[in-house]
Amino acid sequence: MRARYRNAKDTRWLYRLEDRTLKYNRFANADRPMDELRKIADRVWAAEGGSRRKPTIRGTDGVRYGGKQYSFCSGFTDIVLARAQRNVLVLLHELSHALGPCVHGAKFIKLYFRLLHKWGGYNRPFLQSVAAERGIAL
Numbered sequence: 306m307r308a309r310y311r312n313a314k315d316t317r318w319l320y321r322l323e324d325r326t327l328k329y330n331r332f333a334n335a336d337r338p339m340d341e342l343r344k345i346a347d348r349v350w351a352a353e354g355g356s357r358r359k360p361t362i363r364g365t366d367g368v369r370y371g372g373k374q375y376s377f378c379s380g381f382t383d384i385v386l387a388r389a390q391r392n393v394l395v396l397l398h399e400l401s402h403a404l405g406p407c408v409h410g411a412k413f414i415k416l417y418f419r420l421l422h423k424w425g426g427y428n429r430p431f432l433q434s435v436a437a438e439r440g441i442a443l
């Protein structure tokens with residue numbers, strides 16, 4: 306129960322961060338066609354995925370959470386991008402799940418923020434200060 310509560314808190318924090326703070330990056334937040342996102346995912350995976358199988362990336366309506374439709378990654382191999390979330394930010398979020406943890410704890414944030422810097426055009430000191438709010442050192 307305790308771990309579950311922490312996971313829910315981490316998820317709320319992260320979603321709020323994506324909605325309110327990480328959205329100020331045009332490159333990462335621009336709506337893109339699925340084909341373009343798959344090409345970006347190919348490049349990211351070639352550099353980050355090692356010998357792991359690249360996940361399939363599909364566009365659907367996503368899954369409902371707190372009144373909104375969200376994208377998700379299931380079982381490390383299947384990424385679903387919700388209609389309103391077809392952008393590099395969400396793609397990198399889901400690729401971080403495919404490469405690592407399913408929960409949004411410190412391990413996930415470290416990986417996700419590394420990808421946001423390398424592939425999403427976010428500046429590192431900015432990401433470090435955001436992570437520090439949560440007690441996470443990048």
Ligand SMILES: [Zn+2]
Pocket residue numbers: 398402409
């Ligand atoms: Zn997630």
